[in-house]
Each structure stands twice: as structure tokens, then as C-alpha cells.
Amino acid sequence: MPKTVAAIFDVGKTNKKLFLIDENYNIVYERSARFVETKDEDGEVCENLESLRSSVFDSLHQVLQLKEYDIKAVNFSTYGASFVYLDEKGEPLTPLYNYLKEYPEALKVEFYAKYGGEAKISLETASPILGSLNSGMQLYRLKKEKPEIFAKVKYALHLPQYLSYLISGKAVADITSIGCHTQLWNFGKNEYHDWVLAEGLQEKFGTFTPADSVIETKFEGKNFEVGVGLHDSSAALIPYLANFSVPFILLSTGTWCISLNPFNQDVLTEDELKQDCLCYMHFKGKAVKASRIFAGYEHEVQLKRIAEHFDRAAYLFKHLQFNPGMILKLANKIPENQILQTEFSEKSAFTERDLSIFQTAEEAYHQLIFDLVKQQIYSLKLVLNQGVKRIFVDGGFGKNAIYMHLLATSIPDIEVYASSVSQATAIGTALAIHDAWNPNPPPSDIIQLKYYSAIQRSLQF
Incomplete structure (x- = not known):
């Protein structure tokens, strides 16, 4: 059959x-x-x-x-x-x-x-x-x-x-x-x-x-x-909406890192618009408040710069593990690491850093991710509202252990998960018309999650 x-x-x-x-x-x-x-x-x-x-x-x-x-x-x-x-x-x-x-x-x-x-x-x-x-x-x-x-x-x-x-x-x-x-x-x-x-x-x-x-x-x-038909960014959100009712933010990471909050329908302010906030649209017709930074692109550019400076192959950095001791060492070396980012910037602080201050490529790479996470937290907070209990990180940075540990440490009151849905956009596009073709209830195990706890709560962002 x-x-x-x-x-x-x-x-x-x-x-x-x-x-x-x-x-x-x-x-x-x-x-x-x-x-x-x-x-x-x-x-x-x-x-x-x-x-x-x-x-x-x-x-x-x-x-x-x-x-x-x-x-x-x-x-x-x-x-x-x-x-x-x-x-x-x-x-x-x-x-x-x-x-x-x-x-x-x-x-x-x-x-x-x-x-x-x-x-x-x-x-x-x-x-x-x-x-x-x-x-x-x-x-x-x-x-x-x-x-x-x-x-x-x-x-x-x-x-x-x-x-x-x-x-x-x-x-x-x-x-x-x-x-x-x-x-x-x-x-x-x-x-x-x-x-x-x-x-x-x-x-x-x-x-x-x-x-x-x-x-x-x-x-x-x-x-x-x-x-x-659906806009792909809205489609990728649908599996999460189908599986979770507790308010969450989906941090979709790729070339752009987009924070999507389907539980925030507050009207955008002029100041938020100037900081690259916008609204997507939920497939059921509700506004999805979002903010974005060009962090995936910057990561690739700066990774290449680090690799060339230290004469290392760029692909080796994908396997680096999180070293909390190195982050604490960097906090002493670079005092502004301990200060929250207080204003919007299109690029992270790493773009202006002199690579000669770092002893190793691993140290430079930890600082790069630290700077990107600081920038991300500022962007994330532009759409964060009361009631959000979880952040799901999908895409490339969700597979980066250094990024995920630093993100979890920076927002210890919110659960942080690396999430993956095999072909999320396609699955969401099918879910949008579920009742038209599928007699069964949508499965509850579409999304795979990995929880990250705040390892060093003393770290400041």
C-alpha cells in the first residue's frame, strides 16, 4: 500500500x-x-x-x-x-x-x-x-x-x-x-x-x-x-509553535542571527527599528517581533583573520571545546569584557581587536565568540519580554560549544537549548497544512534539544 x-x-x-x-x-x-x-x-x-x-x-x-x-x-x-x-x-x-x-x-x-x-x-x-x-x-x-x-x-x-x-x-x-x-x-x-x-x-x-x-x-x-506557500523564516518557526506552548525565543543562526519572539506583539518603536528590529508574520497572522545581527558572516570573516594570523586551518576551530578558564583569563586581559554592551552596533568589538595581544589561536577564538555573544545578548534583549522561559538556538552557532556555554552563562534565568529540526523549513511548511493531508496528530518529537547550563555564573556580560 x-x-x-x-x-x-x-x-x-x-x-x-x-x-x-x-x-x-x-x-x-x-x-x-x-x-x-x-x-x-x-x-x-x-x-x-x-x-x-x-x-x-x-x-x-x-x-x-x-x-x-x-x-x-x-x-x-x-x-x-x-x-x-x-x-x-x-x-x-x-x-x-x-x-x-x-x-x-x-x-x-x-x-x-x-x-x-x-x-x-x-x-x-x-x-x-x-x-x-x-x-x-x-x-x-x-x-x-x-x-x-x-x-x-x-x-x-x-x-x-x-x-x-x-x-x-x-x-x-x-x-x-x-x-x-x-x-x-x-x-x-x-x-x-x-x-x-x-x-x-x-x-x-x-x-x-x-x-x-x-x-x-x-x-x-x-x-x-x-x-x-510560505516565507521560509516563518515556516521554520512552525515546528516550535507546534511543539511548545511555554513562551520562547527562537534564535535562528546562519549568515544572519535572527531572534524571533512569537510571544511579543508589542508595536516596534522608532528606536528599535534603528537597531535592526523588524516584524515577521506568524503563519496564523500574528506579528513576530524580531531583531537581527550579521554575526554569522562576521564569524566567518574574523575566523579567517585568526586562522591566517596564527597559521592555522580554519576548519580546526569547529572542534574547539569551551574553556571557562580562558574566558576568566581574557576578562583580566580585556577589562571591557566584564561590562554589558550598552548600545547597538552593527559589528562586534572583535573587528577592531589587535590579534597580537592573544597568545594562541584558541585564546583569540574564545574572544571572538565572547564578543559575538555580547553583541547577541544586546540584540536578543531588544525583543525579550516577560514570560519567556526558553531560548532555542538553531543553525550553525547551536553546534558551537563555546558560543552555547557563553550564551547560557549570560542569561542564567532563561533555559538555553541547542535545537535541531531536520529540514525545519520543509517540516514547518508541511505542518502549516497538516489538517489537509495528515489524519494523525502532529508528533511531539520533531525537535531535538540539548540543554546548556550556566557553567560560570560569575562571568559578566
Whole structure:
């Protein structure tokens, strides 16, 4: 008898994956693809949209032929801040522009002058000013710079909703994409922002649809339910929401280290926005207050600097164990180690440190992690509120023993766990539409946890 599964497309900037997930949330099949990037009309690199489109159709066709699996549902998660502009026939009108594409300063000045200023828009949309990363600004740019193309746009769909559209044929808008640093959504009014209505953009987004909705679809003679798609950061939070009811913060660590607090719906202040706070959107439509620092990237840059200075291979540092004695020694050597970070900084103090003051590479690396954790604690406290009892650290730093021990020591009143969910984004994307394909209750053992206690409570941050 075929095994009941959900097919989940997890589309990152680098890897595009298809998973089949069974009723116990085990991954029973995986397929991965990578595409060569193409260039837009300005010569800037961007996603190869045609390759992605073809891959979705080809991959789904292939897994539908597998006799051992019965696909009951399909859903999608992708990176955010990316629009696909479709004409009346559903054909893309432009390349899939890179969200890092530089935004024209004159157009930016014009927009904020017209609609009340940067501070007002940021506060009301819970979005820092991020240029093209504010995806609403991409659509505004298309309207102003290429009105002849804008006039042909039937739908402007965020990437997850575009992939859903390819299979279901239905154009929808989803709150996890519309509500995440897009400057499209008024968090106070819980509706599209006034500027969106003034520009007539809301008509382009398709039918506003709950993120846990499904669309009954027939594809290649097979009937199944199709989800509306999710922004990947919101999807990765879902396994934690499904397994834990006690308030927590998820510290998602990678290139960016993002502190996500789904139990904090306080309105962002202007000061918090200036310190790189923003709101993501819970798949059930609640604001998720978040703060972020570029710590994973800085870790890689500074690790390379340490490795070159001490003539060591960078990979050797991955196996270093926590040495509390070394931290105490560093506290005597560097007095500011014992002082809390009191103001926001985009980089840690380590970027300005002279490596010649350290006797060994291990000592320098402990100081690097110490500095990153100090910076992280400041960022974390921007979204920390009463009632939070646990912090789950997912991603690269969750596997770093030095980082985890220092983090636990710095916040001894909160339980700190390294957590791991195999393919959290894909699992969350399947959980979002659980009731549409899975007759069983969600399992309670999706997440693996490792507890870290405060070894040296005398250490100060």
C-alpha cells in the first residue's frame, strides 16, 4: 500500500529541494537542484526563473510516478522579498530581480516624501528601510520606472505564491510574505498600508488567503491539495509553535542571527527599528517581533583573520571545546569584557581587536565568540519580554560549544537549548497544512534539544 506523503518544495537562494514527508514527519525522499544564475537587463545577477519553473514541473511529475508514495498535498516555502510579475496569460514579464539590487536614491526620496517620511512608514509597516529588501518598493519602482510593463501586470506574486500558482492556477497573497519587511502591511490596522491603496497595488496581489489554506487541484490526472506557500523564516518557526506552548525565543543562526519572539506583539518603536528590529508574520497572522545581527558572516570573516594570523586551518576551530578558564583569563586581559554592551552596533568589538595581544589561536577564538555573544545578548534583549522561559538556538552557532556555554552563562534565568529540526523549513511548511493531508496528530518529537547550563555564573556580560 502506498505511503501517504506531502510534497514540499523548499527553495533557497542556492539549493532548491523537493522533499516527500510522511505522516510521522519523516523525510522519505529528497531531491536537490542548483541553477546557474542569469542576469537582468542591467547586467545584475538574479534567479533563473525559467529553470526554477521547469524544475518544479519536472520534479513533481517524477515523484507522482513513484508507486510507493501517495501524494496528498503539495506546498512551497522560499526566500522572501522577491516578486514575480505575471501578465494576463500567467507569463513572467520581467526577470526575478535580486532583492539586493541597489535602489535608486531619487525614487526613494520621492516615495518617503510623498507618504509621510521614513520614520512613519517604518513604524506603521514594522519594516526597517532596506531598499529592494522592502519588496513593496520593488513594485513601486516598476510602476514609476517601467509604466509600460506595469500596465501589463495582472499579478505581482511573492515567490512562494508564484510557485503555488504554477500548480494550482490560483493567484493568492499570503500574510507571511506580505507581512515580512515589505512595507506593504500596516501592522496597527492589520491591512494593506494606505500607500498601497493609493497606488492601486493591492489589486495585483491576488486573493488574500490564510497561510494554512489549501486549494484542491488536479495535476497530470492526480488530485491533491496545494498550499498557498510560505516565507521560509516563518515556516521554520512552525515546528516550535507546534511543539511548545511555554513562551520562547527562537534564535535562528546562519549568515544572519535572527531572534524571533512569537510571544511579543508589542508595536516596534522608532528606536528599535534603528537597531535592526523588524516584524515577521506568524503563519496564523500574528506579528513576530524580531531583531537581527550579521554575526554569522562576521564569524566567518574574523575566523579567517585568526586562522591566517596564527597559521592555522580554519576548519580546526569547529572542534574547539569551551574553556571557562580562558574566558576568566581574557576578562583580566580585556577589562571591557566584564561590562554589558550598552548600545547597538552593527559589528562586534572583535573587528577592531589587535590579534597580537592573544597568545594562541584558541585564546583569540574564545574572544571572538565572547564578543559575538555580547553583541547577541544586546540584540536578543531588544525583543525579550516577560514570560519567556526558553531560548532555542538553531543553525550553525547551536553546534558551537563555546558560543552555547557563553550564551547560557549570560542569561542564567532563561533555559538555553541547542535545537535541531531536520529540514525545519520543509517540516514547518508541511505542518502549516497538516489538517489537509495528515489524519494523525502532529508528533511531539520533531525537535531535538540539548540543554546548556550556566557553567560560570560569575562571568559578566
